[in-house]
Amino acid sequence: MFKKTTRDLRRYYLELGGSMLAYMAALIYVVATRQVDAEGKDVHRFIEVLPIIPLTLAFWAIIRQFRRCDEYYQHIHAEAFALGAMVWGLIIMMWAFAENAGAPPLQIMFIAPGLIAAWGLCLPIIIRRYK
């Protein structure tokens, strides 16, 4: 079981790390070509969304790792994700109300990373509950 878990984790880190490296490369490419294509070429609209491909692979790696976990860890992650989504939802709502009071607008770009961060931050709380 331990060897299987270690092998699974190594595979997960490889998949996730590879996807994130590809994501960073895509981001750098998009930013670098943005100036060149600033003349208004339609093709750059497609290039701008290029980072979503490695990001999809990263999400897929996370889902694959989730499915490799046993039911106990799946339960913990599902609960942490639900709690994280609720906390992050409240933060976004709070920000929206604050925007009416003059706060800077929240970039849509930060919504997905914020959700994942909230999931990660809620994980120790849920783990503690079941230990």
Next chain:
Amino acid sequence: MKNTLKLIRKAQGLSQQDLAERLGVSRQSIISIERERYDPSLELALKIARTFGTAVEEIFFLEG
């Protein structure tokens, strides 16, 4: 839900790690079930009962 998993496991001379390996789950799952912090799925409860050659209600039961 209450359970007698720890008693039954010890009576059969199995460690938490041994049981976890037999069931194909993590040791932490066994620890949490024994501490009654986590209720296993029906499938896992049935696997546990089968491992010890007993009925599931001999291991897991409702309080009161």
